Amino acid sequence: MQPDGTIDCKRPYPSPNPNVKLQEVTYWSGGLRVKGMLAEPAEAGIRDGIVYLRGGIQHVGMARPARLAQFAQQGFVVFAPYYRGNRGGEGFDEFAGNDRWDAVNAVDVLKQHPKTDASRIHLYAFSRGGIMALWTAILRDDITSVVSWAGVSDVVFTYKERKDMRRMMKRVIGGSPNSAPEEYRKRTALFHMDRVSAPFLLIHGRMDENVSLEQSVMLEDALKEAGKSVETWYFAEYTHHFPPAVNARVVRDLCNWMKGKGH
Secondary structure, eight states, rough: OOOTTTTEEEEOOSSSSTEEEEEEEEEETEEEEEEEEEEEEEEEEEEEEEEEOOBTTTTTTTHHHHHHHHHHTTTTTEEEEEETTSSTOOSOSSSTTHHHHHHHHHHHHHHSTTEEEEEEEEEEEEEOOOOOOOOHHHOOOOOEEEEEEOOOHHHHHHHHHHHHGGGHHHIIIIOOOTTOOOHHHHHHHHGGGGGGOOOOOEEEEEEEEESHHHHHHHHHHHHHHOOOOEEEEEEETTSSOEEEEHHHHHHHHHHHHTTOOOO
């Protein structure tokens, strides 16, 4: 067993973009070998890093190589942990239980990359990744900024609003909010916003039926109550997934927002 964040091995991965190099990385987290994908611009130069925190669970919502390349094309070194128990990684995905450490330790993986400016690490989260980003920002004091797009902020709220996910959540978390309240409370990050230091950007489509806008509004309120920096981009006409052209524009805009933070 190696210390958290230690890289066990790397292997090249086919890239959909000639300007971006991809690697699959195996690293240690909580005594487990966990996997993730690293995307870097092919050109030389030191760059900001992004820990890309995917949505979904298991094979649903897995970070796609083309999506990571999209962010690397904007001038970042990007590392996306698959979370434990996924794609051959050891352990079991716990939906923001101990697997939160896979996100926390991914920061150290990214910092070791020779093209990464270790003093400028951002978090980008989508959907379920939102709760992973919150815990990472709580548990680390070296995050430059956080972008949460359609992010989950309250696991109990997710259980209540997503009937189709209840069976999975009972199995993974160990019951319902009624039968296992402590397990849900342990996953709720909103109580700890006083511990974050990074500025936040929240992006959400008001028509989202997968993760309701209310999850971002609750987080926005919690951050403001704690006196933290938060900006919101709420889009009236979009759902959980934005049209491709709009999505590409918002990615460019949020990457520029990140680059402007922490200077």
